[in-house]
């Protein structure tokens with residue numbers, strides 16, 4: 001693996017999940033791999049899990065990590081080419097990417113969708129610019145349209161809770177929110193589920209259709225109750241409208257996931273990438289129930305990051 005931007009960079013997902021589960025048993029077995037090497041973690045947006053789990057994964061592999069929070073303790077970046085930089089931006093992304101590549105052997109970058117300019121977000125302008133100018137392997141810590149480390153952790157969690165040779169029903173269920181959030185987590189989850197042995201159903205109010213590029217042939221169901229019927233896993237997430245780009249549309253019914261709604265499921269396991277707005281997206285009773293996988297997912301972020309870094313260290317440098 002020379003880069004990690006989407007599921008398309010993974011030659012064999014089943015193998016990657018198996019490797020990650022082995023690492024989980026022996027996290028310090030490959031300490032020699034990263035010795036003397038450095039990973040840079042660049043954040044243009046907030047993070048708890050991605051930041052700490054990737055540092056932890058690097059540590060397990062003997063890699064040093066350096067974290068740069070661009071919006072807090074770095075120069076303000078310019079993303080447009082040819083701009084006369086006489087305003088608030090101080091450093092061009094191409095200079096930052098080249099300079100960071102001299103200090104780091106691998107670089108991770110988080111660059112959320114701005115949700116203002118659909119063409120800019122769907123083309124992954126910021127991520128692609130950074131990758132173009134970096135001279136070392138780049139991994140996504142969540143980009144405008146995808147969140148592959150989250151999705152890999154989710155695949156590990158689903159694999160851990162699925163019987164051998166089973167074909168679970170997995171439901172991606174839209175949730176209410178007060179802010180317009182990116183579609184990245186939902187897009188990515190759908191994209192990775194297509195490579196897993198499962199049936200994927202996506203449920204959301206009308207108007208919240210995701211980019212079909214990612215949902216592919218998944219069934220779209222506007223009736224949440226119908227979607228939840230016999231579900232084995234329910235993945236809850238809010239996203240803003242893709243067609244009416246970045247907008248919050250009025251929704252009449254209550255889409256918050258509750259125990260009552262889940263009665264119709266197959267004793268479903270509940271998933272969320274976190275952070276979660278409790279009692280807005282999902283009720284406390286669901287999040288704190290025995291069926292909730294939220295902390296296992298968060299824990300698996302370490303092994304998702306570790307297996308990706310291990311593959312990059314082994315094959316690309």
Ligand SMILES: NCCC[C@H](NC(=O)CCC(=O)O)C(=O)O
Nearest residue numbers: 142179181182184185273274275
């Ligand atoms: N990395 C996981 C989710 C990150 C982001 N959530 C958020 O921005 C939540 C913000 C809030 O709840 O105010 C998202 O949906 O893509």
Ligand SMILES: NC(=O)OP(=O)(O)O
Nearest residue numbers: 047048049050273274
């Ligand atoms: N799930 C996730 O990516 O969390 P953070 O935004 O806290 O990194």
